[in-house]
Amino acid sequence: MRSLSVLSLVALLGGGPVLAQGPTYGLGRTPTPEEVRAWDISISPDGDELPLGRGTAVEGALVYRRSCARCHGAQGADGRAPRLVRTDRPREDPWDYGRILPIRSPYAPTVWDYINRGMPLNMEGTLTADEVYALTALLLYWNGIIAEDEVMDAQTLPAVQMPNRENWAPLPDWQPGTPRLPGYPY
Amino acid sequence: METERPDRRAFLKKGAALAGGLTLGAAEPGAGQTAPTDPAQQAPAQQVPDHESPELVAYGVRSHRVTSVRIAHPPQGRPSPDEFGLIFHIATPLQDQMGAITPNSLHYIGTTRGSFVPDIDPKEHRLMIHGLVDRELIFTMDELKRFPSVTRPHFIECAGNRANRRMVTVQETHGMTSCAEWTGVLLRTLLEEAGVQPGGTWIVAEGVEEVKGASSLPIAKAMDDIIVAYGQNGEPLRPQNGFPLRLVVPGFEGILSVKWLRRIKVVDEFYMTYNDYGHLRQDADDAALSYQWGPKSVITFPSGGQQLTGTGFYEVRGLAWSGGGAVTRVEVSTDGGRSWKDAEIRGTPQRMAHTLFTFNWTWDGSPAELMSRCTDELGQVQPSRQQVREFWGVPEGQPFSVKGQDNSIQPWRVESDGSVHNAIA
Numbered sequence: 001m002r003s004l005s006v007l008s009l010v011a012l013l014g015g016g017p018v019l020a021q022g023p024t025y026g027l028g029r030t031p032t033p034e035e036v037r038a039w040d041i042s043i044s045p046d047g048d049e050l051p052l053g054r055g056t057a058v059e060g061a062l063v064y065r066r067s068c069a070r071c072h073g074a075q076g077a078d079g080r081a082p083r084l085v086r087t088d089r090p091r092e093d094p095w096d097y098g099r100i101l102p103i104r105s106p107y108a109p110t111v112w113d114y115i116n117r118g119m120p121l122n123m124e125g126t127l128t129a130d131e132v133y134a135l136t137a138l139l140l141y142w143n144g145i146i147a148e149d150e151v152m153d154a155q156t157l158p159a160v161q162m163p164n165r166e167n168w169a170p171l172p173d174w175q176p177g178t179p180r181l182p183g184y185p186y
Numbered sequence: 187m188e189t190e191r192p193d194r195r196a197f198l199k200k201g202a203a204l205a206g207g208l209t210l211g212a213a214e215p216g217a218g219q220t221a222p223t224d225p226a227q228q229a230p231a232q233q234v235p236d237h238e239s240p241e242l243v244a245y246g247v248r249s250h251r252v253t254s255v256r257i258a259h260p261p262q263g264r265p266s267p268d269e270f271g272l273i274f275h276i277a278t279p280l281q282d283q284m285g286a287i288t289p290n291s292l293h294y295i296g297t298t299r300g301s302f303v304p305d306i307d308p309k310e311h312r313l314m315i316h317g318l319v320d321r322e323l324i325f326t327m328d329e330l331k332r333f334p335s336v337t338r339p340h341f342i343e344c345a346g347n348r349a350n351r352r353m354v355t356v357q358e359t360h361g362m363t364s365c366a367e368w369t370g371v372l373l374r375t376l377l378e379e380a381g382v383q384p385g386g387t388w389i390v391a392e393g394v395e396e397v398k399g400a401s402s403l404p405i406a407k408a409m410d411d412i413i414v415a416y417g418q419n420g421e422p423l424r425p426q427n428g429f430p431l432r433l434v435v436p437g438f439e440g441i442l443s444v445k446w447l448r449r450i451k452v453v454d455e456f457y458m459t460y461n462d463y464g465h466l467r468q469d470a471d472d473a474a475l476s477y478q479w480g481p482k483s484v485i486t487f488p489s490g491g492q493q494l495t496g497t498g499f500y501e502v503r504g505l506a507w508s509g510g511g512a513v514t515r516v517e518v519s520t521d522g523g524r525s526w527k528d529a530e531i532r533g534t535p536q537r538m539a540h541t542l543f544t545f546n547w548t549w550d551g552s553p554a555e556l557m558s559r560c561t562d563e564l565g566q567v568q569p570s571r572q573q574v575r576e577f578w579g580v581p582e583g584q585p586f587s588v589k590g591q592d593n594s595i596q597p598w599r600v601e602s603d604g605s606v607h608n609a610i611a
Binding site: 080 | 299314321322324325330332333378379381392397398404411449455456457458466468469471474480510564573
């Protein structure tokens with residue numbers, strides 16, 4: 001009771017954020033900026049974390065031939081690894097092309113993120129930022145989204161208008177103790 | 187339920203010979219049994235091979251007569267390891283499980299695109315928390331273990347855990363879920379230590395494996411019940427399940443329980459990163475149903491591919507669970523859903539945990555259809571496939587796949603010869 005009243009007295013007297021929490025356990029240390037930078041690889045839809053660098057589809061074709069074609073096929077369609085380019089038959093709804101990242105993703109930085117963290121298989125992390133920009137440009141070009149000579153970098157990539165930009169369902173606003181979909185199916 | 191394979195095959199052959207109108211008599215010897223003999227005449231039991239070897243003294247293994255194993259999922263789907271050496275989806279043998287806890291060696295495994303299993307030295311492993319926080323922090327494993335801990339049972343279930351009519355066993359229809367007792371520190375404790383700033387509405391959690399698999403989670407869940415886990419059923423996590431550190435996100439689809447965890451970033455929007463993108467939906471109802479698991483249950487005995495050994499008493503057993511909290515009721519039908527009776531729930535149901543149920547049943551030898559139905563603490567009721575069909579307006583007779591995560595009722599048909607079959611139409 002006493003500590004409570006002292007706390008409310010402080011709250012009344014002080015204008016500052018008295019409820020801002022300090023550390024309770026004092027465990028761990030502050031990471032260095034280098035440590036944060038080295039691990040901070042998830043790229044937001046807005047591209048906030050995109051690094052310096054640039055590339056075009058023309059440059060990407062060279063990287064692709066060297067690093068990707070063996071598994072994904074010469075044109076991104078006939079490899080034993082998943083297809084990267086939409087089918088020739090045009091579809092009205094981009095979802096109907098199936099799970100092809102550079103056509104389905106609502107945001108182009110997601111394509112960069114996937115290549116950067118996941119490719120090439122067994123040699124993840126070996127592509128330079130320029131090479132990832134170039135490969136991203138190639139896949140966007142192959143899928144009819146950008147021109148062959150368009151430069152992709154930290155400014156232009158987030159601005160690419162992906163066909164599914166407005167064509168996906170937001171996730172539910174989850175709160176504890178909520179049913180997953182009220183009224184389903186009763 | 188657990189039988190040595192050669193015995194089982196021999197028995198099934200025998201069962202087939204008896205089929206053709208005949209039901210298996212209750213007095214018929216069961217699998218592997220021989221005619222009763224005078225106990226005094228029986229030879230002394232053989233020793234377990236190598237039981238005195240230093241290795242088995244130091245670390246035990248199960249009986250060589252127990253042969254239950256995991257399988258790649260779905261059947262006839264992508265193998266694990268695949269042609270690239272990646273582990274993809276591997277299912278738990280629920281039909282052989284005793285109780286609600288899955289043994290660690292049999293816990294299901296799921297990875298997003300297929301993954302290699304990293305060999306991580308826990309002495310070198312770190313967890314970083316950064317982004318929209320007052321204090322960026324990096325922890326060693328030893329430091330994480332000094333925080334106040336929790337130990338809680340939770341199921342994890344892959345979104346790919348969906349049944350279809352071509353599947354035979356419960357391992358195939360439901361094996362992409364398992365339940366373990368997880369030990370770790372609540373993520374909330376760590377986030378409060380770092381101090382989440384206003385505007386921190388999401389987190390990105392990321393692993394250390396070759397793809398650095400990452401998932402986005404709402405801050406409301408992060409501050410609720412997510413565990414940063416280092417323990418699983420009394421021992422450190424197994425490498426295939428995230429050693430030395432993982433998230434356990436109770437009740438949400440399994441892909442969000444990031445394994446080999448090394449980083450939590452507090453951010454201001456849904457990041458749509460590696461694990462997220464493939465799970466986007468076009469329809470808002472579908473998206474909602476693809477997030478938190480609904481109430482679900484399945485009968486594991488008798489289940490598809492098993493063989494009743496005669497008429498008479500059976501304890502029907504199964505598992506029930508829900509992403510919405512604790513199981514409050516399980517009902518069983520033996521007549522294909524025309525009538526339902528309450529099953530017995532074993533123990534106190536835990537939130538977002540597999541819960542064992544049993545139901546006393548006397549089989550009279552006539553065809554039967556077994557089902558179970560789960561209700562959770564939110565009042566959500568497990569739907570039949572027919573109810574799902576009606577909800578989405580799928581025309582009668584048209585095959586369909588349950589949208590969102592499949593929590594529909596699983597029917598098992600028992601034929602008069604005692605064989606048990608998947609009864610999804």
